[in-house]
Amino acid sequence: MSLLMSLLIVLWRQDQPQHGLKSTPGAVSVSPSTATDWLIGVLVPPVLLGLLASRAIADGLVQSGLVSEQLLQGQRLPNLNIHRTDVASDDQ
Helix, strand or coil: CHHHHHHHHHHHHHHCCCCCCCCCCCCCCCCHHHHHHHHHHHHHHHHHHHHHHHHHHHHHHHHHHHHHHHHHHCCCCCCCCCCCCCHHHHHC
């Protein structure tokens, strides 16, 4: 999406008259602002994905911490059904 927006900005700027810059026909000139726009357009998606991934990892670590705390407190211990067969022999 941001790549499309930066492409539209570049195309819009090409239609605008350039003041003070003389270029020869056929020569491709890249102004610093255009290079900056492209650089920002290319770097924004990885930064946003990195932020989302770090948030997901942090939430996962918080949830695993809560579960381990509940296990250590005994709130989430599994019920063990132990059937003793030697109970009748102990009574005699």
